[in-house]
Amino acid sequence: MSMHSEHSAVTVLGLGPMGRALAGAFLDAGLRTTVWNRTPGKDEELIERGAVSARSAEEAVTASELTVVCVVNYDASDAILRRDTVTDALKGRTVVNLSADTPDRARDTADWAAGHGIRYLDGAIMTPTTTMGTPASVFIHSGPAELYQEHRPVLEALPGSHTHLGEEIGRAAAYDIALLDIFWTAMAGYAHALAVARAEGISARELAPFAKGIGAILPPLFEETAEEMDRGTFSGEGNPMTSGASTMAHIVHTSEAHGIEAGVMRAAEGMTRRAIGLGHGTEGFIRVAEVLGRQR
Numbered sequence: 001m002s003m004h005s006e007h008s009a010v011t012v013l014g015l016g017p018m019g020r021a022l023a024g025a026f027l028d029a030g031l032r033t034t035v036w037n038r039t040p041g042k043d044e045e046l047i048e049r050g051a052v053s054a055r056s057a058e059e060a061v062t063a064s065e066l067t068v069v070c071v072v073n074y075d076a077s078d079a080i081l082r083r084d085t086v087t088d089a090l091k092g093r094t095v096v097n098l099s100a101d102t103p104d105r106a107r108d109t110a111d112w113a114a115g116h117g118i119r120y121l122d123g124a125i126m127t128p129t130t131t132m133g134t135p136a137s138v139f140i141h142s143g144p145a146e147l148y149q150e151h152r153p154v155l156e157a158l159p160g161s162h163t164h165l166g167e168e169i170g171r172a173a174a175y176d177i178a179l180l181d182i183f184w185t186a187m188a189g190y191a192h193a194l195a196v197a198r199a200e201g202i203s204a205r206e207l208a209p210f211a212k213g214i215g216a217i218l219p220p221l222f223e224e225t226a227e228e229m230d231r232g233t234f235s236g237e238g239n240p241m242t243s244g245a246s247t248m249a250h251i252v253h254t255s256e257a258h259g260i261e262a263g264v265m266r267a268a269e270g271m272t273r274r275a276i277g278l279g280h281g282t283e284g285f286i287r288v289a290e291v292l293g294r295q296r
């Protein structure tokens, strides 16, 4: 296969909302894009835009040197990739799994791939489908640096930022887990805040501008406290965690007075009180991150 065709073709397995968005962005970038999905019928719009529809996963992976998998999780990608005919067809080719799952599943998939002569990169997508094909999309990757370099022209045909995080195959999934931890805890907090606000007669629309203000406080705090975490010193000057624990208790009381469960905030208050009990009350809240990992 010539360098030209190697770098101008890609296969996408999985045509959920994200798989379809990825395939569309590859098409827009001018790549010959072959697509396949377990349930047929999801590729009609892509075919109209020029995608090649494969009749089987095996046929799909044979069409390109590089196969990008984007399905719900690694049980789903295993169900596709670990069928004998597909595994055999992948021998000597490269798979990039952009499905979300745990670092352990990424490592397990890399072991399986190595055992079958399949070249393997892992990755994750950190932005919603609406960003695909735009400079706002964010991709992270991990695995052999040489292999990443080899397939960069195809992967980076997708507009957006692409970061190779290192050779350790579980690294992209580890970043993904940590970042989704922030996202889902924040969204759980927002959902809870909307419920408490509504119980107090405040509509979501009324709260939203102020909620955005709270969100804007976070990015500089992430920077500052990251330095504290890596240094191991947690300044509570101006905002000791005892003060934070007190406001957390107010949230618990107010929501429970309205019959609204406060499990997430109870958990946050609990970890803060544990750190205070260990003698860190005058320090900043992010000390909790270090206490969480302690055995006792």
Ligand code: NDP
Pocket (backbone or CB within 6 Å): 014, 015, 016, 017, 018, 019, 020, 037, 038, 039, 042, 070, 071, 072, 073, 075, 076, 077, 079, 080, 098, 099, 100, 101, 125, 126, 127, 128, 129
């Ligand atoms: P889903 O997470 O719902 O995944 C749907 C895809 O998974 C479909 O192609 C579906 O096939 C396939 N699938 C599910 N179970 C199986 C199985 N047992 N065997 C084969 N295929 C299976 O939708 P998305 O496309 O949105 O997400 C894909 C990945 O992208 C996920 O890991 C998600 O976390 C990640 N992601 C998504 C974002 C988003 O905004 N949507 C943002 C960032 C990451 P079928 O049609 O046959 O059911």
